[in-house]
Amino acid sequence: MAGRALLKLTIPAKAEALKSLRDALNEALDRTGAEAGVRERLVLAVHEAACNVIRHAYPDGADGSIRLSLTRQRGNLRFWLRDFAPPVDPKAIKPRDLSECRPGGLGINFIDDTMDSWRLRPVKHHRGNVLTMRKRLRGTGHQ
Amino acid sequence: MKNECRTQNDGDFVLVTVSGEVDLSWSQQIRKAILDGLAKAGAVGVELSQVSYIDSSGIAALVEGFQNARGKGQKFALIAASPSVRGVLELARLDRVFPMVDTVEAARA
Numbered sequence: 164m165a166g167r168a169l170l171k172l173t174i175p176a177k178a179e180a181l182k183s184l185r186d187a188l189n190e191a192l193d194r195t196g197a198e199a200g201v202r203e204r205l206v207l208a209v210h211e212a213a214c215n216v217i218r219h220a221y222p223d224g225a226d227g228s229i230r231l232s233l234t235r236q237r238g239n240l241r242f243w244l245r246d247f248a249p250p251v252d253p254k255a256i257k258p259r260d261l262s263e264c265r266p267g268g269l270g271i272n273f274i275d276d277t278m279d280s281w282r283l284r285p286v287k288h289h290r291g292n293v294l295t296m297r298k299r300l301r302g303t304g305h306q
Numbered sequence: 307m308k309n310e311c312r313t314q315n316d317g318d319f320v321l322v323t324v325s326g327e328v329d330l331s332w333s334q335q336i337r338k339a340i341l342d343g344l345a346k347a348g349a350v351g352v353e354l355s356q357v358s359y360i361d362s363s364g365i366a367a368l369v370e371g372f373q374n375a376r377g378k379g380q381k382f383a384l385i386a387a388s389p390s391v392r393g394v395l396e397l398a399r400l401d402r403v404f405p406m407v408d409t410v411e412a413a414r415a
Contacts, residue, residue, distance in 0.1 A: 181329050203393065207361065217330065262399070264403055266365075
């Protein structure tokens, strides 16, 4: 889907870089006119996606990077998160049962609850994976 | 608000006060403070009024503390959770799991 680029960012796949990702994303979403509660949920979902890359995609703390881009077409936001890690099996990535009270494993649930749709797939013919997440904003008008 | 986790010991009660944005970069510090508190006292309260952001790793630290306390018959409560914390607890369907109080005194009682 084409659209206006609102944000393009590359961060190292390190936990210390997550704040810069959140701040840049929050600023970009603020410019869309999205209300604060919606912004917070979107920032959390994208942050959790980046956390999953840091924790699971790059093995044993290997150096790597995460690329984030955010585009908007009318009221539709598209978040695109790319890593350069070994390919994941998309079928293994799914929300868990939240009736179990246990630490961990909440990131995908947050993404699933927040976004209208998401899709994780290995990049064909290249190293890495892409997570695409979509969210329709309501009531912010067209740009 | 600075990212900080402070521990205060008061008899058989440990107060862990957390502030700032809790994320993967330092949530282990909070986890350790909670578990250390439970190792030395019969009750731990985690004060969260100054937490402006929390991610799933921060929530996991709270869950682990709660389960640890429950397993040993110890008291564990979240104190004055900020709207950000409450929002993420609701998202995780944990808002009715934790004992939640408004003041440190209520956590001690």
